[in-house]
Amino acid sequence: MTHFLTIEIADGIALLTMNSPETRNVLGFDQPSAEIEAACTQIAADRNVRAVVLTGAGKAFSAGGDIKNMAARLDNKDRQPIDDRYYYKEGIHRIPRALYHLEVPVIAAVNGAAIGAGLDLACMCDVRIAAQSATFAESFVKLGIIPGDGGAFLLQRIVGQSKAAIMTFTGDAIDAPEALDCGLVSQVVPDDQLLPTAMRLAARIARNPVHALRMAKRLMRESAHLQLDTVLELSAAFQALAHSSTDHRERLLQAVAAMGKKR
Numbered sequence: 125m126t127h128f129l130t131i132e133i134a135d136g137i138a139l140l141t142m143n144s145p146e147t148r149n150v151l152g153f154d155q156p157s158a159e160i161e162a163a164c165t166q167i168a169a170d171r172n173v174r175a176v177v178l179t180g181a182g183k184a185f186s187a188g189g190d191i192k193n194m195a196a197r198l199d200n201k202d203r204q205p206i207d208d209r210y211y212y213k214e215g216i217h218r219i220p221r222a223l224y225h226l227e228v229p230v231i232a233a234v235n236g237a238a239i240g241a242g243l244d245l246a247c248m249c250d251v252r253i254a255a256q257s258a259t260f261a262e263s264f265v266k267l268g269i270i271p272g273d274g275g276a277f278l279l280q281r282i283v284g285q286s287k288a289a290i291m292t293f294t295g296d297a298i299d300a301p302e303a304l305d306c307g308l309v310s311q312v313v314p315d316d317q318l319l320p321t322a323m324r325l326a327a328r329i330a331r332n333p334v335h336a337l338r339m340a341k342r343l344m345r346e347s348a349h350l351q352l353d354t355v356l357e358l359s360a361a362f363q364a365l366a367h368s369s370t371d372h373r374e375r376l377l378q379a380v381a382a383m384g385k386k387r
């Protein structure tokens with residue numbers, strides 16, 4: 125069986141490539157969901173992995189949902205609305221749960237079109253870098269459906285409520301420069317420099333202690349929906365763990381020694 129996702133791990137960085145260019149890396153509800161979830165589980169268990177880069181093979185990052193599959197399901201007379209609820213929960217919803225809760229920082233290297241669920245997939249990552257040719261669209265409404273995989277939660281937290289509303293209600297695509305202007309991506313680079321740029325950023329992240337990285341990301345995720353007092357309590361608990369780590373001791377002593385040399 126051909127895998128939807130390829131995984132390469134080296135020097136503390138996991139490179140995940142959606143490898144279905146013939147389908148424009150559409151996110152079918154079975155194999156892609158299972159493989160992305162499994163990759164996140166593998167990475168979470170590997171304490172040597174400090175950063176992840178997610179990209180797509182071919183000309184698209186991901187064209188989103190499988191439209192052909194949607195059309196086929198329309199003709200299934202035995203399908204009930206309640207079946208669709210579990211179809212989502214047991215299918216594509218596995219992707220946002222796995223990526224959003226992964227404690228390792230994830231960089232989306234958006235190499236082409238990120239459409240519908242493909243855009244939402246990019247939004248599940250912590251950082252997005254775009255190739256000059258990349259395009260983005262929250263296009264569900266054009267098919268008469270809604271963002272069904274977390275986009276309503278994710279997009280407005282990145283670009284703000286007003287911009288997210290325009291993108292969601294029109295379904296219109298934006299190009300890479302506009303994505304940069306609205307904060308959807310942090311950087312736009314020439315197409316041939318996309319992966320090297322993303323890997324260099326991943327390397328900068330991977331130089332840092334793994335436990336501090338993972339707790340910092342978890343703290344950022346939790347802070348999105350907690351009250352300040354709760355965040356401070358969680359911060360204190362995480363900081364107590366960080367202060368007791370070997371990484372902190374080594375880095376702190378190195379910093380003190382460096383300060384002494386400068387003086």
